[in-house]
Amino acid sequence: MQLAEAKAQFIANWGRFGTNWGINRTMAQIHALLLVSPDNLSADEVMDQLNISRGNANMNLRELIDWGLVQKVIIPGERKEFFTAEKDIWKVARQIVKERKKRELDLMIPVLKDLSEVEGDRRDKAVKTFTDTIQNIRKFSEQADKTLDTMIKADENWFWSSVMKLFGSKH
Amino acid sequence: MQLAEAKAQFIANWGRFGTNWGINRTMAQIHALLLVSPDNLSADEVMDQLNISRGNANMNLRELIDWGLVQKVIIPGERKEFFTAEKDIWKVARQIVKERKKRELDLMIPVLKDLSEVEGDRRDKAVKTFTDTIQNIRKFSEQADKTLDTMIKADENWFWSSVMKLFGSKH
DNA sequence: CTGAACTTTCAAAAAATAATGAAAGATAGG
DNA sequence: CCTATCTTTCATTATTTTTTGAAAGTTCAG
The missing domain is CATH 1.10.10.10 (Winged helix-like DNA-binding domain superfamily/Winged helix DNA-binding domain)
Known part of the structure; x- marks a missing residue:
C-alpha cells in the first residue's frame, strides 16, 4: 500500500x-x-x-x-x-481519560449522591431496589474515580509494567 | 426526594x-x-x-x-x-467492555497491521512519521487488548483489590 | 489609521440518526 | 384451523447533529 x-x-x-x-x-x-x-x-x-x-x-x-x-x-x-x-498515544489516551472523567464521572458522582437520599420505606421493594442499585453504582463509580486518577498521573512504563505484573500473578 | x-x-x-x-x-x-x-x-x-x-x-x-x-x-x-x-454494575461494566472490545478494538487491530505495512522509503519524513505513529498505536492497542481480556475474566474482588494494591505501592 | 490576511461566528441547509405506528408475522389456546 | 394476543418490521416522519459559507471580527505591517 x-x-x-x-x-x-x-x-x-x-x-x-x-x-x-x-x-x-x-x-x-x-x-x-x-x-x-x-x-x-x-x-x-x-x-x-x-x-x-x-x-x-x-x-x-x-x-x-x-x-x-x-x-x-x-x-x-x-x-x-x-x-x-501530541503523537505519543499513551499521552493521548491519558488526556482523553482525564477529559472524559471531568465531563462524565465527575458530573455523575454528585447526581448519584443526591439520588441515594431518596425518601421512602426500605421495606417497599421498589425503594429497596432503587437504593440498592444506586448504591452499587456509587461504589463502582468511586472505585473507578480513584483508579482513573491513578492512571492519569501514571507514566507509561510504570503503568503497563504494574498492570502486567498484575496479570502474571494470576495467570 | x-x-x-x-x-x-x-x-x-x-x-x-x-x-x-x-x-x-x-x-x-x-x-x-x-x-x-x-x-x-x-x-x-x-x-x-x-x-x-x-x-x-x-x-x-x-x-x-x-x-x-x-x-x-x-x-x-x-x-x-x-x-x-443484570443489576450488578460490575458485571454490567464487564459486559460492556467485552462487547466494545469485540466491536472496536478487535476490528481496529487488523487494520493497524495492514497500515503498518505501507511501502516507501523510511528516510522520507512523511513515511517515517506515519509508520512511527501507527506502530505506537499498535503497541498501545495490543497492550490494551491484553489488559481488557484480563478485566473481562476477572471477578470484582480480585480486580479491585489488585488495582488498589497497585496504587498502594506507588502512593 | 488602512487594508490585506487571516480567524471566528452563526443562521440556514444538509445529512445522519432515531421514533412512529400501521401492517404483517408469529404463536398458542381452544 | 381460527382467532385473539402479542411481537416484529419498515416506510415515513420527526428530531438531532453536523456542515456550510458568507459576513463580521481581529490583527498587524506599512
Whole structure:
C-alpha cells in the first residue's frame, strides 16, 4: 500500500471509531490527519486535505484544543496559525481519560449522591431496589474515580509494567 | 426526594450519559428503567413508563439483548414476554467492555497491521512519521487488548483489590 | 489609521440518526 | 384451523447533529 492510501484509510478508520466515543467524525479525522503529519498544518491545509469547509475546520480544531489533544503553534513572522497533535498515544489516551472523567464521572458522582437520599420505606421493594442499585453504582463509580486518577498521573512504563505484573500473578 | 422523581432523574441522567458512549438515549433509558425496577417489565410497561412507541421499545430492547445487558424472561402461562437487566454494575461494566472490545478494538487491530505495512522509503519524513505513529498505536492497542481480556475474566474482588494494591505501592 | 490576511461566528441547509405506528408475522389456546 | 394476543418490521416522519459559507471580527505591517 502506498502512503497516500494508507493515510486515507487511517483517517477514515479513526473517524469511524471516533463516533463510538462521543467524538464526531470530522473531529476524529482532523486528529488522525495531524497524528500522521510530520509538519504542523494550517487551517487551509486541513480544509484541503479533508475536503471540509472553513467553519467546520475551525470549530473542530477548537474542540480538539479544548480536549487538550491539539495545540496551536504560532510561527514568528507568519500570519497563519498552525496546528499540531501530541503523537505519543499513551499521552493521548491519558488526556482523553482525564477529559472524559471531568465531563462524565465527575458530573455523575454528585447526581448519584443526591439520588441515594431518596425518601421512602426500605421495606417497599421498589425503594429497596432503587437504593440498592444506586448504591452499587456509587461504589463502582468511586472505585473507578480513584483508579482513573491513578492512571492519569501514571507514566507509561510504570503503568503497563504494574498492570502486567498484575496479570502474571494470576495467570 | 420521592421515589418517582428520583427514578425519573436517574433515567434522564443515564440516558444523557449513554449518548457519550455510542449508545442512544432511549436504549440507555430503557436500561436505567430496568436497572431500578424490582420486577421484570413487559414491553407495554416500558412503553408506558418512558412514553415511547411500540416499535422503538422493541428495537431498543433487542439491541440491549444483543449487548448482553438485558434478558428476555418467559413466564409459563403468560403470552407476554418480560425483560430484566443484570443489576450488578460490575458485571454490567464487564459486559460492556467485552462487547466494545469485540466491536472496536478487535476490528481496529487488523487494520493497524495492514497500515503498518505501507511501502516507501523510511528516510522520507512523511513515511517515517506515519509508520512511527501507527506502530505506537499498535503497541498501545495490543497492550490494551491484553489488559481488557484480563478485566473481562476477572471477578470484582480480585480486580479491585489488585488495582488498589497497585496504587498502594506507588502512593 | 488602512487594508490585506487571516480567524471566528452563526443562521440556514444538509445529512445522519432515531421514533412512529400501521401492517404483517408469529404463536398458542381452544 | 381460527382467532385473539402479542411481537416484529419498515416506510415515513420527526428530531438531532453536523456542515456550510458568507459576513463580521481581529490583527498587524506599512
